[in-house]
Amino acid sequence: MPTRSTSTVLFTIATTLALPAPALADDSTPTAPPTPQENLPPPQSDTDPAPPVAAPEPAFPDGGIVEQAGIGGDTAYGRAGVLELGGSAGLMIAPGFRNVNIAPMVGWFFADNLELSAIMGLSNIKAGSESATVFSALVEPSYHVPFNRSTFGFLGMGFGMAYVTELGGGLAVAPRIGANVMVGRSGVLTPSLSYEYTTHNVKPAGDGMDEKLALVAVSSALRINVGYTAMW
Numbered sequence: 001m002p003t004r005s006t007s008t009v010l011f012t013i014a015t016t017l018a019l020p021a022p023a024l025a026d027d028s029t030p031t032a033p034p035t036p037q038e039n040l041p042p043p044q045s046d047t048d049p050a051p052p053v054a055a056p057e058p059a060f061p062d063g064g065i066v067e068q069a070g071i072g073g074d075t076a077y078g079r080a081g082v083l084e085l086g087g088s089a090g091l092m093i094a095p096g097f098r099n100v101n102i103a104p105m106v107g108w109f110f111a112d113n114l115e116l117s118a119i120m121g122l123s124n125i126k127a128g129s130e131s132a133t134v135f136s137a138l139v140e141p142s143y144h145v146p147f148n149r150s151t152f153g154f155l156g157m158g159f160g161m162a163y164v165t166e167l168g169g170g171l172a173v174a175p176r177i178g179a180n181v182m183v184g185r186s187g188v189l190t191p192s193l194s195y196e197y198t199t200h201n202v203k204p205a206g207d208g209m210d211e212k213l214a215l216v217a218v219s220s221a222l223r224i225n226v227g228y229t230a231m232w
Contacts, residue, residue: 066232078146080110084231088103088228089101089225090224092223101134102121102122104119115154117140117156117158119140120136121136132167134163134196142155142157153179153180154176155176159172164219172198174195188231189228190228192224193223193225195222196220
């Protein structure tokens, strides 16, 4: 008849045999050795379509123009759709020189921090005993960099046409740099410095000269302006 110790040993052996065997290490574990070259599948192209990437919602407003931009609204200066209306004026006086100018403008941000402006200019320039009046019409793309919520710096390049009395019409190019400072709820104060170049075709003096012979005169005017515009 088996003793109690013998029964205990038999029970332990039976229990061990009934337990599942531990799983062997899988080749996909980080510690598995590299798969031999002959066991790798042949390289082939995968034409599965790429999953769509996340894209921001369109930020452009309905109708292209944001209304009630500025303090108290949801849209700040420089955002796409902001429209600003106003103008600037400038005065330069030095010994033997005077430059007075006004420039109404309208600007529209077609993208965040990118603006397209239409600028009309009227200047009266006097140097010594000579004077001239300059009319200009420019289209200016500009980039505005926010320094904080109320101050921006900007750089623009105007292109268009100009007409100078006594010289006639010509091509005008006007780089401009300045700042935009928020004033009140929707006002924008804009000090700027620009330098306008204008080319003119001038017929040489003298009777009987060939009209094809022409000189290209280039006039330039430095402008320091202070402007004020209001966001729509």
